Amino acid sequence: MRVKKQKRNRRTVKFFSACFGFREPFKVICDGTFIHHLLAHRLLPADDALAKLLGARVTLFSSRCITAELKSLGQSHSESLEASLQLIPASCDHEKRVNAAACIESIIAEGNGKHFFVATQDIELRRRLREVPSVPVIYGLKNSLLIEQPSTAQREFVKCSEEKRLHASVSEIQILRKEVNETDQGRDSFDPDQSSRTRTLKRSLDSTEKSKFKRKRAKGPNPLSCKKKKSKEVSIPSPNKEGSVPAKKRKRTRKKKDSGLEQGSGS
Numbered sequence: 677m678r679v680k681k682q683k684r685n686r687r688t689v690k691f692f693s694a695c696f697g698f699r700e701p702f703k704v705i706c707d708g709t710f711i712h713h714l715l716a717h718r719l720l721p722a723d724d725a726l727a728k729l730l731g732a733r734v735t736l737f738s739s740r741c742i743t744a745e746l747k748s749l750g751q752s753h754s755e756s757l758e759a760s761l762q763l764i765p766a767s768c769d770h771e772k773r774v775n776a777a778a779c780i781e782s783i784i785a786e787g788n789g790k791h792f793f794v795a796t797q798d799i800e801l802r803r804r805l806r807e808v809p810s811v812p813v814i815y816g817l818k819n820s821l822l823i824e825q826p827s828t829a830q831r832e833f834v835k836c837s838e839e840k841r842l843h844a845s846v847s848e849i850q851i852l853r854k855e856v857n858e859t860d861q862g863r864d865s866f867d868p869d870q871s872s873r874t875r876t877l878k879r880s881l882d883s884t885e886k887s888k889f890k891r892k893r894a895k896g897p898n899p900l901s902c903k904k905k906k907s908k909e910v911s912i913p914s915p916n917k918e919g920s921v922p923a924k925k926r927k928r929t930r931k932k933k934d935s936g937l938e939q940g941s942g943s
């Protein structure tokens with residue numbers, strides 16, 4: 677049973693790592709209720725307990741508002757207050773203290789850019805965070821710690837964003853069209869056909885991605901390695917233009933002169 681739970685937890689961590697870019701060491705912001713739970717159930721040291729849960733190193737955070745809230749609760753929460761003071765304070769913009777839930781929500785606002793796990797026993801906050809796509813939630817259940825499974829809202833969000841990523845947006849296509857026009861003007865006629873347009877767009881995408889690192893490669897075989905073949909190629913077209921070529925020409929200098937003449941006559 678325990679192994680099953682652990683597997684489920686690790687799968688959730690993988691979900692958030694893969695879909696939202698959470699990276700080790702995972703940042704966990706703990707509110708007062710969670711710190712109190714850790715102490716009450718002797719889940720200590722806290723970072724070990726959370727590292728075991730997430731299967732990776734963790735860094736624990738609180739915030740000024742969280743510690744201030746614990747302070748306001750008086751002697752009964754003095755131990756929790758002390759513990760929260762040992763955690764790294766996540767920066768929040770609140771000059772006047774707000775309640776811990778509001779503070780955490782402001783920290784993870786705008787897509788949880790700093791990739792915080794939120795650890796809380798506050799049921800109402802947990803319910804609200806399920807609606808936020810990129811916030812994994814940790815809570816304690818007696819002696820064990822758990823991560824909430826990705827909610828349907830979170831799974832839906834990932835699904836939608838994956839589909840979006842597969843298709844270029846209108847603005848992206850416009851930018852690409854411009855690029856194609858600028859780069860391919862004159863060289864490659866811009867075909868109005870939809871299929872060929874997508875082809876050129878793809879080509880321009882490839883070229884913008886690779887151009888920085890792409891080296892020019894010689895086209896065709898190394899001319900030095902197929903000397904004999906080349907001499908034949910040179911000797912074949914020359915009789916057509918000049919009518920007669922002495923077959924016994926063996927000196928390289930003469931052949932060079934021939935090819936020079938051809939180029940001159942061709943242009």
Ligand SMILES: [Zn+2]
Nearest residue numbers: 741768770779
């Ligand atoms: Zn705050």
